[in-house]
Amino acid sequence: MLNIVLFGPPGAGKGTQSENIIEKYKLAHISTGDLFRKHLGEGTELGKLAQKYMDEGKLVPDEVVVGMVEDKIKETLDAKGFIFDGFPRTINQAAELDKMLTAHGLQISGMVALEVPEDELRARIKERAKTSGRVDDQDDAKITTRIRVYEEETSPVAGYYKQQGKFNGINGVGTIEGIFNQICTVIDSFT
Numbered sequence: 001m002l003n004i005v006l007f008g009p010p011g012a013g014k015g016t017q018s019e020n021i022i023e024k025y026k027l028a029h030i031s032t033g034d035l036f037r038k039h040l041g042e043g044t045e046l047g048k049l050a051q052k053y054m055d056e057g058k059l060v061p062d063e064v065v066v067g068m069v070e071d072k073i074k075e076t077l078d079a080k081g082f083i084f085d086g087f088p089r090t091i092n093q094a095a096e097l098d099k100m101l102t103a104h105g106l107q108i109s110g111m112v113a114l115e116v117p118e119d120e121l122r123a124r125i126k127e128r129a130k131t132s133g134r135v136d137d138q139d140d141a142k143i144t145t146r147i148r149v150y151e152e153e154t155s156p157v158a159g160y161y162k163q164q165g166k167f168n169g170i171n172g173v174g175t176i177e178g179i180f181n182q183i184c185t186v187i188d189s190f191t
């Protein structure tokens, strides 16, 4: 089974490239940001809990995220593999993911990390805000918080996969198609 962690800061292109990867490799997409937005839209208790963290650009507590991902994995075990988008975002989440997968006889094949400079991230997020309806994306201070939270709490997750020899960095600046081709080369090296 092909199980991929697609990693990168806010606006790096994880959602965009996930769509291409899913189509080509037929993997189940587990995007924690999308799952939270779905809960928010449905007004569930989990959605209400997540909202205050998301509104502030902070991370939702690990136990909430991990429980949600665990449920999603169990629902989707017949998939050919998983692409994890926006998860894990802390070392603790990465360790919990390993435990969840091991319990099903699975493991992460590799991490693909999209590397994009901050000024480009800001430009993309602001541009996306014009059409996406993601209101926080219009607020410079909130974008700054999300980028700082990424640097401080999430970027160490790359080291977790480096230690396992599973880290693969990709230049995330360029055409969407060109970046996708680089991602495919990395994914094909996993099999």
Ligand code: AP5
Pocket: 008, 009, 010, 011, 012, 013, 014, 015, 016, 017, 032, 033, 034, 036, 053, 054, 055, 057, 058, 059, 060, 061, 065, 085, 086, 087, 088, 089, 093, 124, 125, 127, 128, 146, 172, 173, 174, 175, 176, 179
């Ligand atoms: P989440 O939804 O995961 O947001 P994010 O990581 O901040 O990522 P984005 O969705 O903003 O960006 P992306 O990398 O997917 O880029 P995209 O493809 O859209 O999380 C939201 C919140 O939920 C978090 O802040 C947190 O509160 C909470 N949360 C989620 N997961 C959590 C977890 N595990 N633990 C705790 N809390 C969690 O691209 C951006 C734009 O750029 C698009 O308009 C796109 O068209 C464009 N674009 C893409 N590629 C290119 C390119 N090559 N050139 C030019 N433009 C491009």
